[in-house]
Amino acid sequence: MKRRDFLRSTSLATLGGFTVRSFSNPLVEALRSSTADDRVLVVVQLFGGNDGLNTVIPLDQYSLLSQFRNNVLIPDTQVLPLSGLPATGLHPAMTGIKDLWDDGKLSIVQGVGYPNPNFSHFRSTDIWETGADSNMVLDSGWLGRYLNMEYPNYPVGYPNTDVPDPLAIRIGGPVNLGLQHMGVNMGVAINNTDDPLNLVGSIYQDPVTADCKGEKLDFVRTVQRQTDEYGDVIEAAANAGCSMSSMYPTGNQPGAQLGQALKIVAQLICGGLKTRIYWVSDTGFDTHAQQVVDNDHTQGMHADLLQGVSDAIRAFQDDLEQIGIEDQVLGMTFSEFGRRIYSNSSGGTDHGSSLPMFLFGTQVIPGMLGTNPQIDPNSTQSTNLPMQYDFRSVYASVLKDWFCLDTVDVDTVLLNTFQPLTLVDPAGCLSSSVHELNQAAGTSLLDVYPNPFVERTTLRFTSGGGRVLIQLFDEQGQLMRTLHHRETPAGTHTLDVDLGPLPVGVYYCRLQEGARQQLKHLLKVR
Secondary structure, eight states, X not given: OOHHHHHHHHTEEOOOOOOOOOTTOHHHHHHHHHTTXXXXXXXXXXXXXXXXXXXEEEGGGHHHHHHHOTTTOOOGGGSEEETTEEEEEEOTTOHHHHHHHHTTOEEEEEEEEOSSOOOOHHHHHHHHHHTOOXXXXXXXXXXXXXXXXXXXXXXXXXXXXXXXXOSEEEESSOOOGGGEETTXXXXXXXXXXXXXXXXXXXXXXXXXXXXXXXXXXXXXXXXXXXXXXXXXXXXXXHHTOOOOOSOSOOTTSTTHHHHHHHHHHHHHHHTTOOOOEEEEEEOOOOOSSOOSBTTBTTSSHHHHHHHHHHHHHHHHHHHHHHHTOGGGEEEEEEESOOXXXXXXXXXXXXXXXXXXXXXXXXXXXXXEESOOOOOOTTOXXXXXXXXXXXXXXXXXXXXXXXXXXXXXXXXXXXXXXXXXXXXXXXXXXXXXOHHHHHHTTTSOOEEEESSSBSSEEEEEEEEOSEEEEEEEEETTOOEEEEEEEEEEOSEEEEEEEEOTTSOSEEEEEEEEETTEEEEEEEEEOO
C-alpha cells in the first residue's frame, strides 16, 4: 500500500461519545476562555458544482436570464431581497443565509473561478483544493502547505505538550488533498462521536529492524500512535460538549448531515481543541436534470440543497454565538465550479465556470465584493460566466488577514502572487472596505476602443498605484493572453493590442488591482 493511501485510510475513525452538559459547567468555562484568542477556519465544500445564478440571483440581468434559462429560473417576485443591494437577491430557500446578511455576518464574493476552467468534477476539485493552475498537478493542498509552513516537522514529534491537538480535522470523510502536504495528512478525519477508539498495542510488539521493512513499520507505528493520542484529546473535547443551538436540521430535513458535522465542529472548539482548520462537506450539487419542480421553480432538488446548507450554517453561527466563541471562527464555502448560463432541456444546468463564494462570521467585512455577472446578449450554449476573481485571491485573503501571514509567506503557500481581497477584518488593519469599493463600482477603470474591432484595439485603464493585472479570455473562460501584469504608477494608461490572429467572436477583458476589478466585453468581427 502506498504511504499516501495508508494515511488516507488510517486517519479515518469514529471517536468517543459525548453528552451535552450545562452551559455553567466550570470545565467548559475554563476551556472556552483558553481558546478565546485562537483563530479557526471552517471550510464547507459543496460537491457537484453549484448553480451560482440560481443561488445569488442578478435581478438586473433577469430579462436575459429569462431567455436563456426560463425552465429553471426563480420567479423574480420570490427572490429574497438583500438590503443595500436592490439588484441582487438570494434563492428563496436561503433564509438562514439571508439572516446572516442582515446581521452583518456574511460576505459574498461574485464571479470566483480560475483561467482555463476544467469541467471534470475530479480535476476541478483537485485544482480548488490544491490551488493549482489548470495545467498543473500538485500533490499538496493549499491548507496542507499552510500547516506545513506553521509546523514544518509534522508528523515527527506530534502530538506534544505544546501542540497536543490535531492541526486539522476533516469531518464526514477521509482527509482530502486540500489538507495534505507531499502525501502526508496534516490532520485527522472523524465521522461522528459514537465509538471509542483504542488501537494501542496491536502493532507495537515486534522490534524495528534496520532495513526498508523496519522503516515502513516505524512510520506505520508513528501514524497509529498519533491516531490513538488524537482520538483521546478529541474524545475529551467532545465529552466537555457545550453545543447550545436548537436550530440544527435533523432527521430527514435538508442539511441534517451537514448540520451534524458543523455541530461537532462547534462542540470540539468549545471543548478546548486548538485545531486550526475544520473541513466539512455536502453533496448533490451536480444538477444536470430536474433541478427544479416544473410548476414551481422555487422547489426541487436545488432548493433542498440550498436550504440545507443555509439552515446548517445559520444554526452553526447561532451555536457559536450562544457558546460565546463566534469571534474566533471564520467560515467559507466553495464548490468546484458553477453552471452554464443556458439551462438544458432536462430542466437542469451543465458544468460551467465561475460562481459566488460565501464567507461567514463576525469577522468578515459584510457586503458583496464584485458585481452581478454581466450576461452577454450573444451568449450561446457554451458561454460561461466571466471570472471576476481568482479563487486563490480569496485564499490569499484568508491567509493574510485571518491567519496573519506576511506577503512573502502567502506567495509561498499559494506558489505564486495572487492579490488578496478585502474580505476579513484582521483586527482593524485594513486600508479599505467593501463599502468603499462598492462606492467606486461605477467608476470606469477599463475602456476598450474601438469595440467591435477587426484586428487591433486599444485598452485605456486607470491604476491607483499598485500591481495591475489585465487578462483576455474567450467566452468559455480560456485565458487567451495576459496583456499586463506589473506594478503600475497611479494614473491613466493605454495599451495597443493586436488581436488579429484570434478568431472572430466574443471575448472579455479582466482588470484587477487589489480588490478592485472590472470586466469589459469585446467583439471581434471580420
